[in-house]
Amino acid sequence: MLSVKLLDIPFDDARRRYLVFQPWRLPDRLRLASTTTTQEFEQHASSRFYVSDDQALLAKVVPDKFDKRRQPFNWFARDYLEKRWLLQTDAHKEFRSLRILRKAGLRTPTCHGWGLSLNPRNRNASLLLMEYLPTARPGGDYFESLDEAGKRRFLERFVGEVIQLARSGFVHRDLHYNNLLVTASDEIVWIDAHVRPLPAKASAQWHALAQTLTINKLRGETYRAYAEQYMHALWHSETG
Structure with missing residues (x-):
């Protein structure tokens, strides 16, 4: 009701x-x-x-x-x-x-x-x-505060959650760091949630996921390419 x-x-x-x-x-x-x-x-x-x-x-x-x-x-x-x-x-x-x-x-x-x-x-x-989570930080600010090794580790966690969402049949429509908060215990919290269904056709699913990774939103080609490489390995290792 x-x-x-x-x-x-x-x-x-x-x-x-x-x-x-x-x-x-x-x-x-x-x-x-x-x-x-x-x-x-x-x-x-x-x-x-x-x-x-x-x-x-x-x-x-x-x-x-x-x-x-x-x-x-x-x-x-x-x-x-x-x-x-x-x-x-x-x-x-x-x-x-x-x-x-x-x-x-x-x-x-x-x-x-x-x-x-x-x-x-x-x-x-x-x-x-x-x-309201007053002690959590915007994801973009958190990302910029990390050293290069920390940024790659964060990207791996970030991509892992994107894949987790895809396993449930959905893809995020606006994937960038400021759609997240990061708590004092380094937990990711998704605060801006616009999702769409993942394509039903298996051959179209990877393309739909890869398109969500952009240079501007991930703050540079280095991070976009690393995220895509990690996403590809994770996605195909689980889908076979």
């Missing part, structure tokens, strides 16, 4: 009302604020981030793609009808993807629900509420 909770959430000096689906351990009142940590997250993403007053929850907010005044037809069709009324917000898609990652055995933040605003005046229609 799908559970729903109506929350009035103050942030950005305004009170916004959301329908929150599949809420888990949410308070009746929730206040969100921007911090230096959330501002750092925003440097690597198009989303906005906020932290709850009790430091327990991280909120990811995605604004409408189209401007209501400049592109009214696109806004009405995509941002209002499709995303709000057909429940196709980024938060809902990411909530489902995080479940897929967790089912594959990868660590993700605990999800406390996904929400949407039906108010057309609220451009921030998409809301995802997750566990």
